[in-house]
Amino acid sequence: MMEEPVRLPVAAALLSLVACSETTEGPTPKLEGLINPLERLVTPARVCNAGGGARGWPLEIVGTGFNPLPRDALTDTPTVELPRVTLSGPSDYTLPADHLFFARAELMRMDLPTRDSTPSSQLAPGTYTVAVTNPLGGTATLEDGLRVVPAPTLQSITAPQGFFYGGGSPLVIEGSGFRSDALPLITLHRAGEEDTTLFTLTVVSDTRIEAEVPPTTPEGTYDLVLTNPEGCSVTRPQALTVTYPKLGLLTLSPRSGPASNDTSITLDNNARSGDERPFSYGIQDVYLVAPVKADPSQRVNIPLREVTFVSGSQLTATVPTCAGFDPLPVTSPQCPGGIVPGGPYALIIADPSGAVGVVPESAGFTVSASLLNDAPTP
CATH class of the missing domain: 2.60.40.10 (Immunoglobulins)
Incomplete structure (x- = not known):
């Protein structure tokens, strides 16, 4: 759950800090990193340019000196101007103001729009420099702070040796956008049945995975769902029909x-x-x-x-x-x-x-x- 935008009490407190300051120039922020909550230990943070929630993928911005600025604090409708977040790399992008949430001077949260969000924005794959600029000036940048990846695709799914009831059945999955540094989650889905998780043996390359259908998997036709660790997934309907001799x-x-x-x-x-x-x-x-x-x-x-x-x-x-x-x-x-x-x-x-x-x-x-x-x- 994202924090609500800063409200009146916080705005008043920020106004008092600004009023007591001898200068109107805000502090220079320091940007330490971005975090994808699905992969907290991965740097630079990876994010998919598709999928996510209605507003995109949630990310965390970690650093110091993030300094919102109160606006119209003496009126009935006070507001707060938040720092500006921009990305530069294969394409340039400025995050919409209503997609940024201030938690404290060391943490902000953002929803990064994707191809499937509202509004939508499909960033080109690649690494991006992240910049945070406070309303009163002062900018922090982090080179290669974010890596944007495309959604995986599925092209073919085959069981070259057929299916074995009492043992694992080898499966070859071909497509694109697979990760060799972290195993994806692969499941078989059939209406009315519990999902069956496949045993991933080897990510041979970003286009080929060798897996196994578990023993005693019930016969039937299944959708195959592949989900990468950063969150993006792809489904191939009726991808596999399991039958045994x-x-x-x-x-x-x-x-x-x-x-x-x-x-x-x-x-x-x-x-x-x-x-x-x-x-x-x-x-x-x-x-x-x-x-x-x-x-x-x-x-x-x-x-x-x-x-x-x-x-x-x-x-x-x-x-x-x-x-x-x-x-x-x-x-x-x-x-x-x-x-x-x-x-x-x-x-x-x-x-x-x-x-x-x-x-x-x-x-x-x-x-x-x-x-x-x-x-x-x-």
């Missing part, structure tokens, strides 16, 4: 087990068409989607134990009905960390090849109540 028709046996003991099961994969994949040799991740007794209101992915590859059509595993997430051995017969009795619960299988398979709830695993204090989940 599929395993065949999955069945399990047995389809139930007691809450008091972990249960061994067999998973069969009937891959019948060219698009359906068999199990691959390697480490399979198998999850039961069910609540545990520690939090019975929420279904979570519970990893099965002792998952063993038998063949392209079969796996064996153990459902931790008693253990849940707890380490073995479980010594309490009440299985306090176990799976809540109920179901049937769905299973998810993430294959090393990147394929995914699901046993739906209708064909899933049921945990039967076997103790007096076990109650099926509602």
